[in-house]
Amino acid sequence: MTVSVTGATGFIGRRLVQRLQGDNHRVCVLTRSRSEAQLIFPVRDFPGIVIAEEAEWKGCIQGSNAVVNLAGMPISTRWSPEIKKEIKRSRIRVTSKVVDLINDSPDEIRPSVLVSATAVGYYGSSETQVFNEQSxxxxxxxxxxxxxxxxxxxxxxxxxxxxxxxxxVVLGKDGGALAKMIPLFMMFAGGPLGSGRQWFSWIHLDDIVNLIYEALCNPSYKGVINGTAPNPVRLGEMCEQLGSVLGRPSWLPVPDLALKAVLGEGANVVLEGQKVLPARAKELGFTFRYTYVKDALRAIMSQ
Ligand code: NDP
Incomplete structure (x- = not known):
């Protein structure tokens, strides 16, 4: 099949593109910048890949069987009022453009599937509640x-x-929250971030890519599906496991202030979590490769 992907140049998108190409699917990278995308997907490693800037998205989408929508300004940065506006605006703008291009396609060349990212931030934060797709x-x-x-x-x-x-929270070596947490963790010799009681609903990068891939191929995957591992942990436990995998002690708490200094208000993503269970993915029979955070962290650190 042919799949058009927005945000293909990002942390999740890069791995998804590799997976799709590895299985002989055709991929169109829908990007804001061809030159940046070409650095990430050089033709010698990604033969046949199509890279399209915004003015060319229409042609790609209309020739595709499916679209994956991952684009959005990163949220784990310092949040000024302008950045907060752009965090929202970037997602609505790209999603709206993709939806319009799909809807305006003639029936015979309209993609039949849209897999669109959203986040567990939908549920707000709580130290006591448990959330599933119905919450x-x-x-x-x-x-x-x-x-x-x-x-x-x-x-x-x-x-x-x-x-x-x-x-x-997607766990992988080359991006996302973990890449930001590891240096902080090393600097402060590890330990819980904030109180440590916040929930941390994580998923290994390979599993989120597999889930998106399943959603592309399997007609039963529709509506809202939580992309989280079956065993969320409290942040204290996550830090303990990370300390153990990194061979660092994990008794000294990393102060909220240190994290906020690095991430500004964006630190709330880590400091105020939620316990989210993958009820639909389980119903659908999705097999998680990593169900425990320790195994996920070990696998990531040994890469
Ligand atoms: P990244 O931040 O790594 O990449 C997102 C991509 O979006 C970029 O490669 C870029 O593509 C595009 N982008 C960046 N800024 C803007 C902007 N201002 N306007 C339009 N497009 C922009 O994201 P991830 O791969 O980590 O995540 C993919 C999606 O999943 C995101 O929407 C994210 O919010 C969501 N998500 C991710 C989580 C995680 O832990 N990683 C957790 C929960 C949700 P280009 O430059 O090619 O246009």
């Missing part, structure tokens, strides 16, 4: 972003199968 949305800023992001994707033509993946 209501929270009332903080990230919950609002996720609601609008999802509502925009829901505007897609009703004949297109839509899977909305509420992604947890």
């Amino acid at each position: 209501p949305s929270g009332n903080d800023y990230l919950a609002e972003v996720c609601r609008e992001w999802e509502a925009t994707a829901l505007g897609v033509n009703k004949n297109v199968r839509l899977a909305l993946i509420r992604i947890g």
